[in-house]
Amino acid sequence: MFKMLREANPGLQRRFSPESAFHFADFSDEQLEELLHRTAAAAGLKWSSRKVRKAALGLLIRERIQPNFGNAGSVNSLLGRVKSAVAARGDAREIILADLGLDENAAGGSAKTEALLAEVEAEMSELFKAEHLRAHFDDLAARLTTLEKDGELDASRPADKVGSYV
Incomplete structure (x- = not known):
């Protein structure tokens, strides 16, 4: 945005200074x-x-x-x-x-999320030697469910950044 203000129209930057924005x-x-x-x-x-x-x-x-x-x-x-x-x-x-x-029956998500999860599971079932990944994801899901039930999961706080997952 700042680059656009500087380069596209120098007069805009003078009239609408980003530093004085609300x-x-x-x-x-x-x-x-x-x-x-x-x-x-x-x-x-x-x-x-x-x-x-x-x-x-x-x-x-x-x-x-x-x-x-x-x-x-x-x-x-x-x-x-x-x-x-x-x-x-x-x-x-x-x-x-x-x-x-x-979805009333979805485990903590929307019907769209449930459909996407089913699609991911179908794709993973076709992968060779991917059982450890499925077990890992199942473990993560169980931990998230526990955190939600215990009230320790704060949806208003952004997740911590992590490196490459692969």
């Missing part, structure tokens, strides 16, 4: 949840359960890690997708997990 802090989890609740209510929607609202909050928390997270804009984008899903169900006014793209 910085908006990300909303807290509580603020995001309150905004989710109010925005859904303003649209005439209600959450089918607290679990569903917490799942929506979890999606926003994971999205907050991205550099272009937009606080209320991200809430509005999420609820825009939810409204489309609710409308596709007909007369429903309650938000369910499926409206968030999540």
Whole structure:
């Protein structure tokens, strides 16, 4: 962005100095949840359960890690997708997990994630001598599940960077 400002149009840098740009802090989890609740209510929607609202909050928390997270804009984008899903169900006014793209039976993820995992497992089953990889991934999944149950997994904190996995 800075390079574009410097090279594309020198006048832009003078008019819109990156050093004097506004910085908006990300909303807290509580603020995001309150905004989710109010925005859904303003649209005439209600959450089918607290679990569903917490799942929506979890999606926003994971999205907050991205550099272009937009606080209320991200809430509005999420609820825009939810409204489309609710409308596709007909007369429903309650938000369910499926409206968030999540599967009630998925182990901590979305239906899309479950489909991708099944695809990866199918690919791995065709690999020669890859049993140790499958065992390793199963162990990682079990450890993650334990961390989630114990409340030790903080989805709002970005993962530590690791080197090459292979």
